[in-house]
Amino acid sequence: MSLARVLLGRILPNARNEERKLTAFEGVPAMGLDGLGSSAYGPEAALTVLIPLGAAGLAHVGPILGVIVGLLLILFASYWQTIAAYPSNGGAYVVSRDNLGRTASLVAAAALMIDYVLNVAVGISAGVGALVSAVPSLHPYILELCLGILAVLTLVNLRGTLDAGRLFALPTYTFVASFLALLALGVARAIAADGAPQPIMAPPPVPAATEPVTIWLLLRAFASGCTAMTGVEAVSNGVGAFKEPALRHAHRTLAAIVVLLALLLVAIGALVRAYGISAMDQAQPGYQSVLSQLAAAIAGRGAFYHVAIGSLLCVLALSANTSFVDFPRLCRMVAGDGYLPRPFAIVGRRLVFSVGIAYLTLTAGLLLVAFGGITEHLIPLFAIGAFLTFTLSQSGMVAHWRKALRSPAPARPEQPGRSRAHMRAHLAINLVGASATAIALAVIVATKLFEGAWITLLAIPAVVLLLRAIRGYYDQLDARVRDGRPLRLAAREPPVVIVATERWNRLTDKAVRFALQLSREVFAVHVMALEGAQDEAAHALQARWATDVEAPARAAGLPPPRLLLLRAEYRRMHGPLLELIRELQAQFPGRTLAILLPELIKTRWWQYLLHTHRARRLRSRLLRSGGSRLVLINIPWYLEEPDLDAAISEEAAAQEAPSSEETTAQEANVQEATGREGADRAE
Amino acid sequence: MSLARVLLGRILPNARNEERKLTAFEGVPAMGLDGLGSSAYGPEAALTVLIPLGAAGLAHVGPILGVIVGLLLILFASYWQTIAAYPSNGGAYVVSRDNLGRTASLVAAAALMIDYVLNVAVGISAGVGALVSAVPSLHPYILELCLGILAVLTLVNLRGTLDAGRLFALPTYTFVASFLALLALGVARAIAADGAPQPIMAPPPVPAATEPVTIWLLLRAFASGCTAMTGVEAVSNGVGAFKEPALRHAHRTLAAIVVLLALLLVAIGALVRAYGISAMDQAQPGYQSVLSQLAAAIAGRGAFYHVAIGSLLCVLALSANTSFVDFPRLCRMVAGDGYLPRPFAIVGRRLVFSVGIAYLTLTAGLLLVAFGGITEHLIPLFAIGAFLTFTLSQSGMVAHWRKALRSPAPARPEQPGRSRAHMRAHLAINLVGASATAIALAVIVATKLFEGAWITLLAIPAVVLLLRAIRGYYDQLDARVRDGRPLRLAAREPPVVIVATERWNRLTDKAVRFALQLSREVFAVHVMALEGAQDEAAHALQARWATDVEAPARAAGLPPPRLLLLRAEYRRMHGPLLELIRELQAQFPGRTLAILLPELIKTRWWQYLLHTHRARRLRSRLLRSGGSRLVLINIPWYLEEPDLDAAISEEAAAQEAPSSEETTAQEANVQEATGREGADRAE
Secondary structure, eight states: OHHHHHHHOSBOOGGGTGGGSBOHHHHHHHHHHHHHHHHHHHHHHHHHHHGGGTHHHHHHHHHHHHHHHHHHHHHHHHHHHHHHHSSSOOOHHHHHHHHTOHHHHHHHHHHHHHHHHHHHHHHHHHHHHHHHHHSGGGGGGHHHHHHHHHHHHHHHHHHOHHHHHHHTHHHHHHHHHHHHHHHHHHHHHHHHTTTOOOOSSOOOOOOOOOSOOOHHHHHHHHHHHGGGGTTTTHHHHTGGGBOSSHHHHHHHHHHHHHHHHHHHHHHHHHHHHHHTOOOOOTTSTTOOOHHHHHHHHHHOSSHHHHHHHHHHHHHHHHTTHHHHHHHHHHHHHHHHTTSSOGGGGOOOTTSSOHHHHHHHHHHHHHHHHHTTTOOGGGGGGHHHHHHHHHHHHHHHHHHHHHHHHHSSSOSOTTSTTOOHHHHHHHHHHHHHHHHHHHHHHHHHHHHHGGGTHHHHHHHHHHHHHHHHHHHHHHHHHHHHHBOOSOOOOOOOOOOEEEEEOSSSBHHHHHHHHHHHHHOSOEEEEEEEOTTSSOOHHHHHHHHHHIIIIIHHHHHTTSOOOEEEEEEOTTSOSHHHHHHHHHHHHHHSTTOOEEEEEEEEOOOSHHHHHHSOOHHHHHHHHHHHHSOTTEEEEEEEEOSSOOOHHHHHHHHHHTBOOOOHHHHHHHHHHHHHHHOSSSOSOOO | OHHHHHHHOSBOOGGGTGGGSBOHHHHHHHHHHHHHHHHHHHHHHHHHHHGGGTHHHHHHHHHHHHHHHHHHHHHHHHHHHHHHHSSSOOOHHHHHHHHTOHHHHHHHHHHHHHHHHHHHHHHHHHHHHHHHHHSGGGGGGHHHHHHHHHHHHHHHHHHOHHHHHHHTHHHHHHHHHHHHHHHHHHHHHHHHTTTOOOOSSOOOOOOOOOSOOOHHHHHHHHHHHGGGGTTTTHHHHTGGGBOSSHHHHHHHHHHHHHHHHHHHHHHHHHHHHHHTOOOOOTTSTTOOOHHHHHHHHHHOSSHHHHHHHHHHHHHHHHTTHHHHHHHHHHHHHHHHTTSSOGGGGOOOTTSSOHHHHHHHHHHHHHHHHHTTTOOGGGGGGHHHHHHHHHHHHHHHHHHHHHHHHHSSSOSOTTSTTOOHHHHHHHHHHHHHHHHHHHHHHHHHHHHHGGGTHHHHHHHHHHHHHHHHHHHHHHHHHHHHHBOOSOOOOOOOOOOEEEEEOSSSBHHHHHHHHHHHHHOSOEEEEEEEOTTSSOOHHHHHHHHHHIIIIIHHHHHTTOOOOEEEEEEOTTSOSHHHHHHHHHHHHHHSTTOOEEEEEEEEEOOSHHHHHHSOOHHHHHHHHHHHHSOTTEEEEEEEEESSOOOHHHHHHHHHHTBOOOOHHHHHHHHHHHHHHHOSSSOSOOO
């Protein structure tokens, strides 16, 4: 309890939900790290495919990155208006659900969920990989470093999205500032030197060409480079995390991320060619990443280089944060529609969806452990999910605008400026976006199918089936539990009561008293031979029963409770008790059977080691197989009477105080609820 | 469930307890492996201390082992009559408890428990160490091999002591037969060659002397050699495991173990000198154990050698079995006296004390993991415990005989031949035993104190304090729970009932119906805003309450149950509920509060993932802090009505059938217990 409070902070009241939300300042670190981090590996991935072309490859990087930036800007425009059209949440799941139907939305949800889990594992291990190649002495601790970063991300996000946004602002903005400055310097030098600047530290020579230029190779380079665009959808999935006016904050965040990413990609594309920098084989010793070569060429290996590369490492390692912000929100929506377990929809102590965060940590942690912290071969599984959701989201918007155009009245009369001409323009933009991302998706599938993308193509339908199965269970449950009729009352006899007794002590005394309050048919049951030996407690109990129980009951005019001794030849209570229940159900048809379990309440951890927990196990066994004519009654017995006031104040101490009006309102509720007069209902 | 049945077998009835016990044939493998295995390391330990004496050391081995065998025979005589005097259990704990008082018995228990845990870790790792030096390719898997053997020992012993005795009989008797044959052959050759036989494979030359003979060195050799005697007390601690007549089987087992051990020690002492075999440094490459050198010298390295050494490895690795037989039985007795947690006294599915076995596995496993499977430096901790219990046990017997002699009548008139002269003879034997082991203990403490024996000397009092603290808790608990008075009945009002409601469904319907059966004061409570949002279920519930609940209740002439809506600003139910309980307790002084928790019963593992478990958590919170005026009532609701008959037959399927009379007797019990006439009490 106290540990949770130290690690995660006090429990936040619902009333603080609004003030815990993000502005664009926290939005960029919270959701943008994935997108910005892509600038490090997208160009590098394209250049890696181009290695066999030698120096000729460098000429093609610019155009490829140009196409990618073009696609990025189309996506930007599309998402901009998606967010405007769905100001509460414009993620691919919601847009597909409302416009393309259930199956499309579940495909989008599955693709996004898989991507988010992969992004955590791949993001962290990429960051740690870069760190380890910078500081080789850390090499033996790759997995520990990965799990450590995962633990930090989990804790920070369990404290709240706002906390994560604030904490990660420093590395994010350091990265942006230092790389913008670096690249601006490089571009200025390149212009000054007429496109052939002198590197401060010369990059390794570009290897000789081994293959001719083919369309297939260029397509593969494009497909690999497309990883630069992953993370762009993040804002649309997390609109709910922004402060009011959420639309404006979300738009600003999206714009900041896309503009920064585009600038970085364009500058990298130009400077790579100007400085003659090509990708190196990661498996070879002396490997340096493209951005590291570029930074060294522009600024040398001084303090500036180290700040820039250091902040890049942080951005890579923390790029998983995007998943931690979006995954739980996505799961919450899917759970709200009944396609994921209900715990995913529960708001945790810090107003975030803790179950989703925990699940993300668990699955990503398992992936990291399974692959020993080196998850490079998971990268090909990646881009498919992203481009599938891009395409579904844009197609959904196309359907949205067509529906709006078909409806006679303006679709959203409350929003001015939504004329039919505007809608046609929106339709056109989303149509271009959908087509472009669909083509890119086709290219990616074609080029990466056998590198592992087939796993994603199999996993998505599997997840969709699972989601449907979950919904099926809830639907069935709802149908069974629903009660269309009013309360059905019929005069019924009181329950037949069974009191479980170990010996005659205060617990039994209390339970028998309560039993006699409930019913005239009371049986006390003692199960003998549980310890495998002759049971002396049984004889002692039997000896006292007549004088200490039956006589006082008769004196009080009550039918005396009867003591039944059952033998547990196999030392388990529930076997003989279930048989007794069967007998009594036959003997008292139509009556409820109430089983009273006296229980010594344990309040300290070591007490759990000193008792046998028979009552607890018996309870769950009986509930499991007892049937609907059974009720179980726990009669607590305390070594020390608990202090209700202390428990209430302890609870309050773990809570962040609400504003003063809140307190008053809450107290008023309880008052009203328990007042006997007038207020039968309170709200 | 099913896995437990496959691994451990069916649940055994109490009636089979007798037939699951041991004869001497199973007793030697079950309890003797520790003692017999000692023959391998006792002489080796003495010889290792004597290494600095060179060839001169060999002359001293014989006398040292002679003293040890003498001590062993004294112990044998002492334990023989201890077992006879305490035919149900003659362990050091019981004998000290009955004759020397509580503290002495707890010291004995602590020493034994520590020894048993150490014996498991050291025994297994010694066996694996020997195996690894024979098959060096297994070296990387030391810890895995140790844990594997531990797992096998645990499983076999959880299946039952009899199963362990039968399974381990083959390696035990192979070891005994092959070593007796080997040593007999050696002795015959030595006699034929006038004390200087020609070795088939010559042992390595004895190193030159580097130190003179001193008393201190000889004492140290003796102290180390005394480890040959550990395990001799095992039979006395496990008398309860033998079939009737237990005394005869225990005596036979003890005799077999001691006679075999003495023969082995005498023969080894003689042959080591005859063949000129000395101990080698274990840390040096090419190390061979003394028994391996001896076997090679006598028989060469043929098939016979490999059978003998292979069975020796098994005996060493399985010597931990003695602990698995005795430790749980010791813990059971200590727990029976209230000095250990009650679960240690519970008879498990196979009529052994499963908790003790599990605890032994856990602690020994932690030791093995902590030391990476190499536990040599735990050996000095060992002998102290053993000799302390020897001494306490013999001293207890001395006190026993003195008491018997002081009493006017014959102590045990039912046993003939217990004249006072006999008793005096017994007293003398035990006195000699006590003195001899006390002297040996003093020597061991003096020589091994700084090698680690001080840890044992600190650990024993710590364990004694823990045992006393546990007993203190139970004493306090008993005093609080004891009920000297008869049932106190006073006319009391029915409880005030609170029904926890989520929405109007069949669960609520059932719970409200039951509530109206119990009381006229019924409150339905709905806690709002648990999911952090506006609560639409609350409004729906409120809307239906008047028509669907209040109206039918009024029509039936009952006061309508009131619906209270509470806000959970912090999304936890128990906070607002505890406040409500406080209010209602103030409003209805002296009345019991019954809280009804409708619960959907889950029968499949995946259902646990799909529900929120609020009812369960709420239940334990309320029980913890609600106070003694509260009772909790579980109203189960089933998606599918459970089949009581099926549950009963499933239970029966997991059980080993008792003999036919047993079945009849058990059925008769249930019949009698539920018959309404005459038989108020059954046994």
